[in-house]
Amino acid sequence: MPVIRMMPLCTALAVCLSVFAIAAPAPHRNAAWSVRITPQKVVNGAPVLLAVTAPAPLNSLGGTWMGHELAFDHSAGRNWFSLAGVSLETKPGKYPLKLEGATASGEKVQFERTLLVTAAKYPTVKLTVSKEFTAPSPEQQEKIKADRELKYDVFRRISPEREWSGSFSAPVNAETSNPFGTRRIFNGVTKSVHQGLDYRVGPNTPVSAVNRGTVILARPLYFEGNCVVIDHGQGLLSLYMHLAELKVKEGQQVEKGTPVGLSGATGRATGPHLHLAVRWQGVYLNPAALLKLPLPDANPKAAYTRE
Numbered sequence: 001m002p003v004i005r006m007m008p009l010c011t012a013l014a015v016c017l018s019v020f021a022i023a024a025p026a027p028h029r030n031a032a033w034s035v036r037i038t039p040q041k042v043v044n045g046a047p048v049l050l051a052v053t054a055p056a057p058l059n060s061l062g063g064t065w066m067g068h069e070l071a072f073d074h075s076a077g078r079n080w081f082s083l084a085g086v087s088l089e090t091k092p093g094k095y096p097l098k099l100e101g102a103t104a105s106g107e108k109v110q111f112e113r114t115l116l117v118t119a120a121k122y123p124t125v126k127l128t129v130s131k132e133f134t135a136p137s138p139e140q141q142e143k144i145k146a147d148r149e150l151k152y153d154v155f156r157r158i159s160p161e162r163e164w165s166g167s168f169s170a171p172v173n174a175e176t177s178n179p180f181g182t183r184r185i186f187n188g189v190t191k192s193v194h195q196g197l198d199y200r201v202g203p204n205t206p207v208s209a210v211n212r213g214t215v216i217l218a219r220p221l222y223f224e225g226n227c228v229v230i231d232h233g234q235g236l237l238s239l240y241m242h243l244a245e246l247k248v249k250e251g252q253q254v255e256k257g258t259p260v261g262l263s264g265a266t267g268r269a270t271g272p273h274l275h276l277a278v279r280w281q282g283v284y285l286n287p288a289a290l291l292k293l294p295l296p297d298a299n300p301k302a303a304y305t306r307e
């Protein structure tokens with residue numbers, strides 16, 4: 001009988017001790033993780049700002065989400081942020097966000113929650129372009145292949161440091177025409193998804209950089225025409241297409257508002273306009289959604305305060 005009586009007691013004591021053992025060493029056991037997402041409704045094709053408050057002051061914070069590595073920057077105190085995105089192809093559903101940080105003493109802290117992705121509605125349009133863009137000749141196909149290899153090389157570069165600072169600003173002061181995500185049928189046959197945002201501008205309108213960064217491509221391409229690609233750091237790129245003239249060189253640092261070229265109709269274009277695209281870690285994101293996002297300024301490291 002005494003043995004039978006002792007068993008539940010031992011089990012209860014063991015549970016009690018293990019709870020105590022987990023809770024006791026944590027320096028901030030009253031603090032909890034918090035993750036705020038902007039915009040609150042996450043859709044396929046859209047960028048998303050993750051603002052994380054950690055349970056303790058951290059020296060570093062990283063994360064993973066849908067196969068992407070998230071780079072977090074420290075803002076103040078226990079607060080960190082990361083700009084991420086959802087590919088157009090992502091199906092609606094819940095996707096786990098995993099965070100892992102390290103405190104000054106090297107203690108690892110982890111957190112996991114799911115983020116809900118819902119489906120955005122994108123329209124379908126029919127367009128007519130010159131035949132060389134739907135049925136290119138063998139020589140044109142060679143150029144397209146060379147462009148593809150060049151773009152592959154340029155796009156896979158990810159500069160680890162964030163260069164962008166604060167919200168993004170529009171490249172031209174003009175109305176938009178064709179939105180991002182539109183399913184397009186060229187000449188009744190070729191189908192593609194519009195992976196950028198078109199601005200209704202006449203020829204030779206100055207086009208400016210949407211944020212701070214480094215020009216990693218500034219040259220003519222077959223479909224894109226005269227094209228500029230700016231690396232904003234942490235895998236975020238902005239692309240400006242169909243330019244009549246280039247105003248920057250590869251390797252050049254640009255600020256938000258720096259003129260990068262003049263608008264035109266080079267490459268596969270139905271007429272003069274600016275095509276702006278945004279790419280993050282291999283996926284195209286809706287530029288209009290990025291331009292609307294309120295984003296934090298870059299803080300000089302010296303101004304950081306840690307609790």
Ligand SMILES: [Zn+2]
Nearest residue numbers: 196197198275
């Ligand atoms: Zn376009």
